[in-house]
Amino acid sequence: MRAGVFDSGVGGLTVVKSLLEHKLFSEIIYFGDTARVPYGVKDKNTIIRYSLEALEFFKNFDVDIMITACNSVSAYAIDELRNNAPFQISGVIEPGVMALKNRATSKDATILILGTRATIESKKYERLLKKDGFLNIESLSPSLFVPIVEEGLFEGTILETTIQHYFHDVKEPDFIILGCTHFPLIATAISRYFPNSTLIHSGDAIVEFLEEKHQMKERFTETELKLFATENPDGLKKIAKLWL
Numbered sequence: 001m002r003a004g005v006f007d008s009g010v011g012g013l014t015v016v017k018s019l020l021e022h023k024l025f026s027e028i029i030y031f032g033d034t035a036r037v038p039y040g041v042k043d044k045n046t047i048i049r050y051s052l053e054a055l056e057f058f059k060n061f062d063v064d065i066m067i068t069a070c071n072s073v074s075a076y077a078i079d080e081l082r083n084n085a086p087f088q089i090s091g092v093i094e095p096g097v098m099a100l101k102n103r104a105t106s107k108d109a110t111i112l113i114l115g116t117r118a119t120i121e122s123k124k125y126e127r128l129l130k131k132d133g134f135l136n137i138e139s140l141s142p143s144l145f146v147p148i149v150e151e152g153l154f155e156g157t158i159l160e161t162t163i164q165h166y167f168h169d170v171k172e173p174d175f176i177i178l179g180c181t182h183f184p185l186i187a188t189a190i191s192r193y194f195p196n197s198t199l200i201h202s203g204d205a206i207v208e209f210l211e212e213k214h215q216m217k218e219r220f221t222e223t224e225l226k227l228f229a230t231e232n233p234d235g236l237k238k239i240a241k242l243w244l
Ligand code: DGL
Pocket: 007, 008, 009, 011, 012, 037, 038, 039, 040, 041, 069, 070, 071, 072, 073, 116, 119, 146, 179, 180, 181, 182
């Protein structure tokens, strides 16, 4: 079983980490559009265009499924990808909503969605959650989190100050959806600020989703990981070595 994993840059490696831990694939082809990251500040048509280009890249490989390990792509380009792909397509938003549903014991649960501007403006998480009866939803786009993660500042004063800046008037929610694949890397600091909130991580969510919805029960002893980037592939490989 082969997967193509697509992200705007390096953030999707947090999803790859979960896929590797659960040994769901014999091969993972990772494609990060590092030359054009971030996607989260771009408009819908641009995100769709870039995503369809990534789809063409994966057509060169014999993949069974393409996972868009980018919430911004999952927010805007899933239908276009599905309409043009010869293989299955999975985003991370439906899995995130499913993971929350699996954990919430009440529809009254309070939910904070964190994502890029594109993800939050698309209202995709919100729509799906409301359809499932969740009504206590707040959305926030802490844009500075992405460059902070890209800089590798996973702890320290800059991160703490930025968290304080975005969260100071937010009431501690029952659930926080990390609706950006960069955010799991600062999950420890987020949990320190909101110690009683349950965090929903796109990587764990996609694993649960593939097991439940795609009936993926097979486990592989080894996963071959191939990394590709539109710019500075050595940088991506270095980060992969550090994070994975
Ligand atoms: N990986 C992207 C996401 O999950 C965040 C970075 C970006 O803005 O491209 O939305």
